[in-house]
Amino acid sequence: MNGRILRWSIVGVTLLGCATSSARAQPTFKKPPRYEPTAEEKGKIETGLAALTKAIADLPRGEGAQRDVFADVAVYQKAVDWTLRHNEFFAKKDVAATLRVIDRGLERARQLADGQRPWTSASGPSIRGYFSKVDDSVQPYALIVPPNLDSQAAAAAANRRLRLDVVLHGRGETLNEVNFIQAHDGKASPADTEAAAGGILVLHVFGRTNNAYRWAGETDVFEAIAAVKRNYSIDDRRIVLRGFSMGGAGAWHLGLHHPSVWSSVEAGAGFSETKNYAKLKAIPDYQTKALRIYDAVDYAGNAFNVPMVGYGGEDDLQRQASVNIEEALKTLGYSFKTEGLLTRGEGIDFLRVVGAKMGHKVDPESAKILKDFHDEHAKQGVNLNPKQIRFVTYTLKYNQAAWFSVEQLEEHYRRAIVEAELKENVAIVSKTENVAVLGVERHAAESIRLGGQEFPLEGAVQGLLPYVYFQRDGDEWKQLDYDASRRFQENSERGKRRNLQGPIDDAFSGPFLCVRGTGKPWNPHVQKWADARLDQFANDWRRWMRGEVRIKKDTEVTPEDIETSHLVLFGDPGSNSLLARVLDQLPLGWSQTEVNLAGQYRADNHVPVLITLNPLNAHRYLVVNSGHTFGAKEFTGTNALLFPHLGDYAVIQIDGENGLTQTSGYFDEMWKLPTRSSAK
Structure with a gap:
């Protein structure tokens, strides 16, 4: 997660990783080098930026997918603007890279001004963009499109829904929009190309640079996915999440906090807890509680709900991230079988792979194992109605698994648990802890057994709310009828709820x-x-x-x-x-x-x-x-x-x-x- 930005070809994707001669559990980051452009170089960039800014000023903006097309041009202007603002020239070659970004942006601006948008129907790698709901900023992402696939035709053809692989990059001290564009615009690794040839759409997320896909960086992941969905027909049941180094930390986080989104998750290296990794000493209790928001190890039990594979090089101390998850799963009662450098969970679809004699990278043999893991699970896709669910959370920010959601907690940052199964068209909730209100999808079953009580679940009737809500009342539960459920869903006075829970x-x-x-x-x-x-x-x-x-x-x-x-x-x-x-x-x-x-x-x-x-x-x-x-x-x-x-x-x-x-x-x-x- 420190050092030079390298390109690792991993399981059909290209990840930004980092080179380390000796592994460190928590890297010490160095200030990146700086290059001061000459007056002539800076003048060329400023002149080019002015021309690009003028060229996009009168372009149509539109809404939805149409606005995305404008964003596909605006990302180039933003990239150059931010590089100049923050003097983000790390080597002399960055001047040439910035000028290439200007030329590429001008080319797209001319095409769009003429009513053309060839990049939206082209196959192969390209840079795309969207405007974020967070701050209305334009954010880039990279997309590798299967050959002979027109985006408009794909959006209209339900029988051509595509598998989407979402890739999270590692930390790069010189990562910015210009370098991200240069790494992906018209470029794809052999593995990316192979994945696209197999009909897989590959999305490389920018994530607002280096924040481990937290806060607005997490929002960026889902906004980028939404932008792809506006332009291509994506199979929601076949979305694969992959990441390495900082991207591995992001994959641990997003995979375990959103377990029903992904058909499989790959987390390479990274970190899965904070105190040991960041070498924190004594911190106040309010900060200790806050660690329960992001520490993936606290959510390890959610691996029951999503196929996960953790990877670490044998000589990479960041392999500890997957060891942490495995140890947490053992504490929860899961057993594991180890063969050589492979460890497979029993009773849970969790695989840990160790790269023989590897440092902070993936060896070809492990890459094949990882690829096969995803291909196998993408064939069947996400089970939207699983027979068993075991779910844990500490905050309503992360409150859903398959057909139920935790709508209210008794206390935030204390572990909440729900265990349930479907049996003979009955949803049986066998365990709840720290749950005040539970939501269950109407289509899940005909009835629900909750705390020894049984309630009917109405079918999915047009106009009805998708969820039925159950509220704890002492040692018992009470079902909210349709009107009460509607009031509960709309009630602004019910206290903390998802995305309105702080901190x-x-x-x-x-x-x-x-x-x-x-x-x-x-x-x-x-x-x-x-x-x-x-x-x-x-x-x-x-x-x-x-x-x-x-x-x-x-x-x-x-x-x-x-x-x-x-x-x-x-x-x-x-x-x-x-x-x-x-x-x-x-x-x-x-x-x-x-x-x-x-x-x-x-x-x-x-x-x-x-x-x-x-x-x-x-x-x-x-x-x-x-x-x-x-x-x-x-x-x-x-x-x-x-x-x-x-x-x-x-x-x-x-x-x-x-x-x-x-x-x-x-x-x-x-x-x-x-x-x-x-x-x-």
């Missing part, structure tokens, strides 16, 4: 708008700190998440903004009129002299930061005085550090340069402070 960082996985206070602040010192915090967040987002933070003055926010975006309010109730408008509905007390949030603090040198439901639109978040709770130090360190460094709320003392956290913790399931003061 603070979760707001930046969806559409958000930052709002700067422009009025007279209660405490100028607080306002100065809040303004600096917003500016730093915008700079960090631009550099590390490859987009522009949308910022408005508090006086410019529209009803449409409140409807469509999470609001991130900076300032205090004196300066920010929106904050003043909702203050009495927030779970804190705040006056000109005092902040009351899990304690009492002076308001002239303490600032509350928090996330909760927006009182103006309870289908969106409201965040106060915070962007991501981590920054440049974590982005430039190991990707494992990109976990929440604060909970749902905190109070920051702002006398110091970076601020000192006085308290932090999590709201309860109804977005209120826990009654026990020790909950942090």
Whole structure:
């Protein structure tokens, strides 16, 4: 996950990996080299960028797939713009690469201006793009298309639904849009070409560079898949996930947190837990709880629901990632049989492969085993109605497996378990822990047996909600009828729910708008700190998440903004009129002299930061005085550090340069402070 960007040809895909002469469990990343373009070189790039910007200015944008076509051109302009903004020239060859990106963008712009879009019907490798719902930034992805396949014809022909292989790259210290484009535009490895020749569509995800596919990086994976689906006919039952190094960490995460999405998952090397990998020493309890969001090892039990193969080189300490998962599965009672360097789970479709005498790469023999694993499972595809399900989660962010979903927890970041089976058209839920509300698809069975009680499940009738909801009532369960289920689904007052469960960082996985206070602040010192915090967040987002933070003055926010975006309010109730408008509905007390949030603090040198439901639109978040709770130090360190460094709320003392956290913790399931003061 450190060092030069190399191209490993792995199981029908090309992954960005890293070369290591000796394996390290947690790499120490070095600052990449820099090349300063000459005045002549920079002038050529600036002139070319101006021409490209002008060329795309009048191109039709459209909506949906039509807007994607515009994005296919705009990604080239964005790539050059960001390279110049951040002076991302790492070697002299990057100047030539940037000029080639300009030429390619100009070529596409001319074609689109003439009403042509040949790249959308071409086979082979190409760069495509889409506009993200998170920040409206254009993001690239690479696609390898099977030969003789017209995208429009494919979209219309249901009998030509394609298998899609989703590939997650490794970390690259010199990775940016220009280098990503250069690695894939018109280029494909022999393995990629072979996969396409077999009718497989291969998607290489950009993931907003190096964030281990977390937060907006995770959103990028699913937005890229959605963009492909808008343009090609994809078989939802045959989507394969693969990744190596940082991509392996991403595959562990996405594979185990979304177990019903993939026909099979391959996680090569990477990391599957945080404390040991990142060599964390003592951390506060609220950070320990936050590790339960992303630590894949805590979700190892979900390997019961998706075929998984873990790979590690014999001489690569990152093989520990798959060892962690295997050990966790053994703790859950699964047994394993080992033959040479292959370990296969019994009673679970989990395979661990070790590359003989390999470091941080995949050997040909292992590559064949991995390929055969995916080909076998892609033939049958995802079982949408499996006979048995064993599911674990710690947050409603990840709440679904096959035909049921966990809709409410008793307590976030405590393990929740559901075990169920289908038998003679009855859904039998044999075990639940930490589950307050369970949703079951109507088509799953004729009835459900839950906690010794049996309830009917109505068939899939047109107009009915797809789920029936069951709510725990003491030691028993009660079924919500259709009207109650509809109210439950639409109820904005039911507390934490999927994608509205926190913590603070979760707001930046969806559409958000930052709002700067422009009025007279209660405490100028607080306002100065809040303004600096917003500016730093915008700079960090631009550099590390490859987009522009949308910022408005508090006086410019529209009803449409409140409807469509999470609001991130900076300032205090004196300066920010929106904050003043909702203050009495927030779970804190705040006056000109005092902040009351899990304690009492002076308001002239303490600032509350928090996330909760927006009182103006309870289908969106409201965040106060915070962007991501981590920054440049974590982005430039190991990707494992990109976990929440604060909970749902905190109070920051702002006398110091970076601020000192006085308290932090999590709201309860109804977005209120826990009654026990020790909950942090």
